[in-house]
Amino acid sequence: MGIISETYNDSGIVILTIERPKALNAINREVMQGFNHFFFEGYKKYEKLTGVIITGSGRKAFVAGADIKEFSNHNREEATKLSTYGHNTYFLIERFHVPVIAAVNGFALGGGCELAMACHMRIAGEHARFGQPEVNLGVIPGYGGTQRLVQLIGKGKAIELLLTADMIDAKEAHRLGLANHVVPSGMEVQMAESILKKIGTKGPIAVAKVIETVNAHFDSQIHAFEKEQVEFGKSIDSEDGREGAAAFIEKRRPVFKGK
């Protein structure tokens, strides 16, 4: 088994599980490379792909951070390079054309909370704990934490969590909008699967375009409202767009082809 195990089911859902339970699934170089490979090209081996779930092995942790033992001896140049690689990897996840859901089955700290935030949604088990404890180590988040936490929960609360390194429980994460749902421990993946199955019945082009257009809101290079107009036009002018309207008028279920 690799450092990230991969399972695929007939609903077109891939489950990626980080297999480092003894290190609470801390993200080392190999794990980051595994994600980079999957979201860059590894996924292409699946003909039908409707969604991806990321989770951690064991019951204690989703990911307890970047591997502290590995990054502790990096110099400035190496650390910056590693951060850039991590950012690029997390952008691949955030910009992926089908939804990616984090099934947060325990601690999601530092680079683990950042990984969960790069996913499109987060399902928290009741025992999950979220936090950005980097300042405890005298460093700042290096995988997008200062940006995505602000995007998800707003500046005031984000700054508090980033500066105090406080851990919050699943209920609080849900209240703040960091977790989409809280479920009984052990049910995280199942809940993520049921959301992905529902999305899997929708038009694939529309799904991809929703992700792309929502992401555009956070890209200062893009006029996101204009982008929505253009992408709306393209979606109407797709086979799926025509099929969706035709199916409604003919009172039948649409058959989408992703074209």
Ligand code: DAK
């Ligand atoms: N890295 C490496 N090993 C870790 C780890 C981590 N982040 N978290 C836990 N482990 C290991 C522990 O060392 C221990 O290993 P052994 O001693 O048994 O060999 C094993 O997992 C079990 O952990 P504990 O014995 O500590 O378990 P407890 O239940 O007592 O405590 C805990 C659970 C999650 C509260 C505790 O393990 C903990 O505080 N973990 C560290 C949390 C943390 O500070 N995470 C790092 C956040 S900072 C960078 C980019 C990004 C970052 C840094 C650099 N560059 C681009 C260079 C991001 C940094 C972070 O993520």
